[in-house]
Amino acid sequence: MTALTLENITKSFGKTEVLKDISLDVEPGEFVVFVGPSGCGKSTLLRVIAGLEDASAGSIRIMGRDVTRVPPAKRGLAMVFQSYALYPHLDVAGNMSLGLKQAGEPADLIAERLAEAARMLALEPYLHRRPSELSGGQRQRVAIGRAVVRQPDLFLFDEPLSNLDAALRMATRVEIARLHRELGTAIIYVTHDQTEAMTLADRIVVLRDGRIEQVGRPMDLYNDPDNRFVAGFLGAPAMNFLPDPARPGLSLGIRPEYLRVAETGPITGEVAHVERLGSDTNLLVGAGEQMITLRLFGQHDFRLGAAITLDYDPARALHFDAEGHRIRP
DSSP states (O other): OOSEEEEEEEEEETTEEEEEEEEEEEOTTOEEEEEOSTTSSHHHHHHHHHTSSOOSEEEEEETTEEOTTSOGGGSSEEEEOSSOOOOTTSOHHHHHHHHHHHTTOOHHHHHHHHHHHHHHTTOGGGTTOOGGGSOHHHHHHHHHHHHHTTOOSEEEEESTTTTSOHHHHHHHHHHHHHHHHHHOOEEEEEOSOHHHHHHHOSEEEEEETTEEEEEEOHHHHHHSOSBHHHHHHSSSSOOEEEEOSSSTTOEEEEOGGGEEEOSSOSEEEEEEEEEEOSSEEEEEEEETTEEEEEEEESOOOOOTTOEEEEEEOGGGOEEEOTTSBEEOO
16 A cells, blocks of 8 residues: 555646646655756645645545545645744644644643654753744744644655755754654655755655656666756756767766866866865866866865866766657667
8 A cells, every 4th residue: 555646647727737647656654755946846746635736637545545535634644834834822832732632632642642742853842932932943843743743644845944044954854854764654745955855855756847757766866867857957066968979969968076187088178167165176167158067076276267178987978869868778
């Protein structure tokens, strides 16, 4: 039995088709991340799973139950939004337990679940504080705790870290990963941040224009993309695409870390920009009308405008046809 099964899901707003024939299985305990550019349909798909939007066609099953026409509260899921959506007049305990109280759960069960969620999320010292007395990271943990106490069959996260600064995003990302390991419940997680996707996901679903481009484990997508879009979307800095010198009309994809400075090589240009990041150095090299990115480990000094030659291992290059489809050996 799958935690979630989507079969041929479509969603239209008027004449505009936003989701196009989406089919996907999510296994129990699996952490699946939806990524893609703005407008690709990832948040709409999450809302359709949650029941906040009705699918125009197709079916949705959660733990084997057909929930396609079931209201959100009856689907057996819990959702964590980008905004914390906490009640300012309630303390942490009140916010986390409100849903259980509204569902008429007994007081002893509510107390047990609240205590367990507070322990998992390190919120025990803050149970009697109100949201105004908490940091952004603590508020997001409360929002997550509100979902955890419900013990759902499926968690849905909609860009939950977008409102946090970089340090808090990393810390909360670690907490979400630990929480997933401890709970063992399937999670569907929407983000535009590929670092979140690569570090959290068991599998990543890459979407574009309302369709699934590719599904796979993070490093499989990074190392073995099906097409030029997936290859270019995952990775920072992004993959370089160069004309294939051996086959006109085709292109090569080379990740910045696989290029190297050399005395001789097929790529020559000038240093256009240097990004010194401490542990890494990124070079932008102008080669004719094209800008190529090179990633070097460690600290390096380069003079702007200096001539530079780049080489690469041909075994590291990926090949794409004129339509952007991967050409595999």
